[in-house]
Amino acid sequence: MEKIAVIGGGAAGYFLAANLGKEIGKHTVIFEQSLLPLQKVRISGGGRCNVTHACFDPLDLVEYYPRGKKELLSVFYQFQPGDTMAWFEERKVELKIEDDNRIFPVSNSSLSIIDCLLKEVEKNKVKVNFSDGVKSIRKIEKGFELETSSGTYQFETVVVTTGSTPKFWKNLKSLGHKIISPVPSLFTFNCKDPRIEGLMGISFENAEIKMKSEKLENDGPLLITHWGFSGPAILRSSAWGAIALNEKGYKFDIQINFIQQTKEDVVDLLHNKKFDDPKKSIYKYNPFDFPKRFWISILQYCKISEQLVFADLSKKQIDLIAKELTEAEYAINGKSTFKDEFVTAGGVDLKEVNFQTMESKLIPNLFFAGEVLNIDAITGGFNFQACWSEAYIISNKLKDIY
Numbered sequence: 230m231e232k233i234a235v236i237g238g239g240a241a242g243y244f245l246a247a248n249l250g251k252e253i254g255k256h257t258v259i260f261e262q263s264l265l266p267l268q269k270v271r272i273s274g275g276g277r278c279n280v281t282h283a284c285f286d287p288l289d290l291v292e293y294y295p296r297g298k299k300e301l302l303s304v305f306y307q308f309q310p311g312d313t314m315a316w317f318e319e320r321k322v323e324l325k326i327e328d329d330n331r332i333f334p335v336s337n338s339s340l341s342i343i344d345c346l347l348k349e350v351e352k353n354k355v356k357v358n359f360s361d362g363v364k365s366i367r368k369i370e371k372g373f374e375l376e377t378s379s380g381t382y383q384f385e386t387v388v389v390t391t392g393s394t395p396k397f398w399k400n401l402k403s404l405g406h407k408i409i410s411p412v413p414s415l416f417t418f419n420c421k422d423p424r425i426e427g428l429m430g431i432s433f434e435n436a437e438i439k440m441k442s443e444k445l446e447n448d449g450p451l452l453i454t455h456w457g458f459s460g461p462a463i464l465r466s467s468a469w470g471a472i473a474l475n476e477k478g479y480k481f482d483i484q485i486n487f488i489q490q491t492k493e494d495v496v497d498l499l500h501n502k503k504f505d506d507p508k509k510s511i512y513k514y515n516p517f518d519f520p521k522r523f524w525i526s527i528l529q530y531c532k533i534s535e536q537l538v539f540a541d542l543s544k545k546q547i548d549l550i551a552k553e554l555t556e557a558e559y560a561i562n563g564k565s566t567f568k569d570e571f572v573t574a575g576g577v578d579l580k581e582v583n584f585q586t587m588e589s590k591l592i593p594n595l596f597f598a599g600e601v602l603n604i605d606a607i608t609g610g611f612n613f614q615a616c617w618s619e620a621y622i623i624s625n626k627l628k629d630i631y
């Protein structure tokens with residue numbers, strides 16, 4: 230019987246193998262169903278790989294995980310973004326922290342991360358079987374029997390790092406694990422509305438998105454796209470609302486505050502304009518610091534005549550404009566994939582995993598890391614961080630065992 234099988238050569242599987250050292254590495258086999266490993270890492274972060282996030286306190290870090298928040302705390306106390314940075318930098322991958330705290334390789338290329346992981350896995354003498362998908366897994370007396378594309382093998386220990394592959398979840402179900410149904414987590418919102426038509430590319434520095442039916446509020450930059458809304462504020466809303474929005478068939482209403490001022494503040498500001506700039510054309514003078522095209526679109530939507538000057542604004546018109554900027558209702562009809570990063574909520578039920586070791590509570594010597602678990606985060610490098618941390622913990626446990 231062989232010692233360790235890692236099923237899946239993605240971020241979690243490779244980071245685990247990269248941390249095993251030669252002694253254990255030479256008794257480890259990675260089974261990867263495709264011809265090449267680390268394919269998601271390659272396309273991650275728009276090809277730049279947002280490897281982690283500059284948030285170094287586990288208590289703050291877990292707040293970015295709609296699913297896994299409670300469980301990941303002990304995981305991050307063992308290995309957090311500072312450790313990730315040190316790990317890659319010790320292996321000569323220079324990293325940089327961008328203004329929004331996302332961390333990327335200085336090369337701006339995911340290949341730097343991939344090359345590093347490939348090198349470490351090779352150094353550890355881990356065997357990688359490409360085009361060798363695991364079709365089934367069966368518990369036997371002293372370990373596991375795997376049926377793969379190339380044959381049948383027996384291993385003492387199995388680490389499952391298959392990502393969000395529904396097929397493999399079925400195998401885990403047959404071992405007795407509960408699988409939370411998968412739903413997409415990071416996506417953008419489709420919206421066809423005259424107020425944003427033709428305004429793609431306009432962004433708002435800090436907008437607030439409310440989904441009243443879900444009692445959810447998220448803020449951050451907002452972007453108008455040619456299909457609706459995107460940007461961090463939307464992606465956060467999609468992650469926190471993933472399950473509820475799926476249940477609604479992605480048809481729901483949102484309320485947007487584009488400028489993070491209260492409606493009353495905007496009413497006061499416009500009211501003051503009547504006296505401070507009475508003769509200024511409302512269409513030509515935009516008192517806010519978002520692009521004029523959006524201002525004009527809102528004025529047209531509120532049926533304000535192009536000839537009006539500020540002095541002409543009625544109380545009702547002021548109220549309408551203020552509502553459109555701070556409490557605007559938009560109907561969302563569908564979702565689109567966010568190309569830089571998308572993940573799936575759902576997977577192995579967290580109640581069935583011991584987060585001190587990442588071992589199954591139901592089956593000894595069976596471990597999980599990465600997206601196969603019911604863990605996901607908002608965009609920003611948090612999804613990879615969960616993979617690195619979980620895989621690191623398993624590598625330590627395996628060093629204890631072997």
Ligand SMILES: Cc1cc2nc3c(=O)[nH]c(=O)nc-3n(C[C@H](O)[C@H](O)[C@H](O)COP(=O)(O)OP(=O)(O)OC[C@H]3O[C@@H](n4cnc5c(N)ncnc54)[C@H](O)[C@@H]3O)c2cc1C
Nearest residue numbers: 237239240241262273274279363392570599600610612613
């Ligand atoms: C376009 C895109 C961009 C992203 N960008 C970022 C980013 O910048 N930052 C970030 O933090 N996160 C990002 N993510 C999310 C991140 O990629 C995932 O969270 C992460 O890759 C999960 O790692 P994993 O090892 O669990 O699964 P994966 O990386 O999906 O790897 C699983 C591997 O298992 C293999 N496999 C599956 N089933 C079997 C089987 N039966 N037998 C053998 N092999 C099998 C698969 O072929 C695959 O290679 C992005 C995701 C996408 C899709």
